[in-house]
Amino acid sequence: MNAEGSVASTIAKKQFHRRTDKDRSQSIRLGLQGAFLLLNLWIGIEFYLWVRGLETGKVIVAERPAGVEGWLPIAGLMNARYLLATGRVPAVHPAALFLFLAFVVMSLLMKRAFCSWLCPVGTFSEALWKMGRAVFSWNVKMPKWLDVALRSLKYILLAFFVVLIGGMTAEALDGFMGSSYGLMLDVRMMNFFLDMSMTAALIVVALVVGSVFIKNLWCRYLCPYGALLGLVSVVSPVKIRRDVEACVDCGKCAKSCPAALPVDKLVQVRSAECTACFECIAACSTESALSFAFAPRKAERPAKRWQGRALHPLFVAMILVYIFAASVLYARITGHWKMNVTNDVYQQMITNVNALAHPEM
Ligand code: SF4
Ligand code: SF4
CATH class of the missing domain: 3.30.70 (Alpha-Beta Plaits)
Incomplete structure (x- = not known):
């Protein structure tokens, strides 16, 4: 049989059998994305009220929600390095470590599902490009060469952090995390978003507008966390x-x-x-x-x-929730979820951070 004949017979053999099941993967995924978005919103509001309470001296939320450390991926990476170097769970931002490890385990087992099923930034990014597609019936199709070049940016950022953090000794990590700067990473991050400089605001606006037209602009090209989880996910079974x-x-x-x-x-x-x-x-x-x-x-x-x-997508959702819950539960049971810092100490540090940011006050 000649080559054409063999191709024709292969095609002929392929019969189309329509799926009989109704695909529910996207509604299940949307449900989990929504749940994690709400969880993060709740943590964010609690954290904001806790900080404002310490600033004004009127207690609104009594305790700092440790879950806010999920927003400190670099602290998570530093703490993982500390754990590797010393075998000990660090005292500062331990929740960042447990959440980081949970996301790594998810990637080991379920590819980069964290990005498209749980991460609020991924959810927001996806909502933006889907909105762009709905409104303009169009998303930018990057030329292959540009897509590959841009994708490498997140790996370059990741390499920068890995080299920087990988080269730090346990003492240096301890020193950084134990400093008032390290302890206040979460407060500084919140202040960054609430009190942005013009340059930062322009960058954020550019990213948001760009995400309407370019699918997953941040996650695909710039997020070093996604790059790390992606590399881990290559070995997923x-x-x-x-x-x-x-x-x-x-x-x-x-x-x-x-x-x-x-x-x-x-x-x-x-x-x-x-x-x-x-x-x-x-x-x-x-x-x-x-x-x-x-x-x-x-x-x-x-x-x-x-x-x-x-x-089944429902099983995937359950595995992700299970890994997340098991990690938080383990950290809580072993006493590693919350930092041992009193509100009085926090209050002093928050006052210092504010005084540095607004010396005129
Ligand atoms: S959508 Fe399904 S049938 Fe079509 S190319 Fe992909 S795997 Fe094959
Ligand atoms: S990212 Fe993976 S799961 Fe999602 S559409 Fe592409 S191949 Fe499929």
Whole structure:
């Protein structure tokens, strides 16, 4: 048989079997994204009221919510380095460490699902480009060379932090975190957003406007945290897998992928850019063609089929919630969730931070 004949017979063999199940991945994902957005909003409001209470001397919220440390990924990285160097959980921002480790474990098991299922920044970013698509019926399609060049930015940022933090001794980490600057990282971060300089505000506005037109602008090109989780996710045993026998090569999956991955050409998506968002699976109307699945058993490998080894999106959501809850619970039970700093000490440090920021007051 000549080459054309063999291609024709391959196509002829591929029969389209429409999916019979209703895809619920996107509504389940949206539900979890919404829940984490609310959780973060709640933590943010509590933290704001706690700080304002200490500033004014009127207690509004009695205790600092430790969950705010989820917003300190660099502190999480520094504390992970400290844990590696000393074998001890650091006293300052320990919740940042446990949340960081939880997100790393999620990436090890479930690809970069943290980015597309839990991260509030990812949720906001996704809402912006979906809004852009709804309003303008269009999102920017980056040329491949520019996309690759821009994607490398987040790895360069990550390398900068890894080299910087990797080179610090345990004493240096201790010294930085134990300083009033280290202790006040969360307060400084909040003040940064509430009292932005003109330059910072322009950058934030540019990122927000850009995100309306460019899919996941921040996450895709600039977020070093996403870069780290992406690299970890490469070894995840669960991946988006395409059943080449069932697939009818319609290309809908690749078209829907926010990371612009050629899903329709791959047998499995190994890329560090895949956030396990299930958008490709939701777009595929062919029975069993695409799944988020474990590798096929050895005996099944030649046929590249993995029915029965695919994960339901609800199961993915449950695993993510379980890892998150287990990490917080473990930290609480072992007494490592909250810092041992009294409100009086905080009050003094907050007064100092404010005096430095507004010397005229
Ligand atoms: S390959 Fe699928 S799951 Fe991965 S980012 Fe693209 S659309 Fe999402
Ligand atoms: S959406 Fe992708 S996996 Fe599904 S049939 Fe089309 S090309 Fe194949």
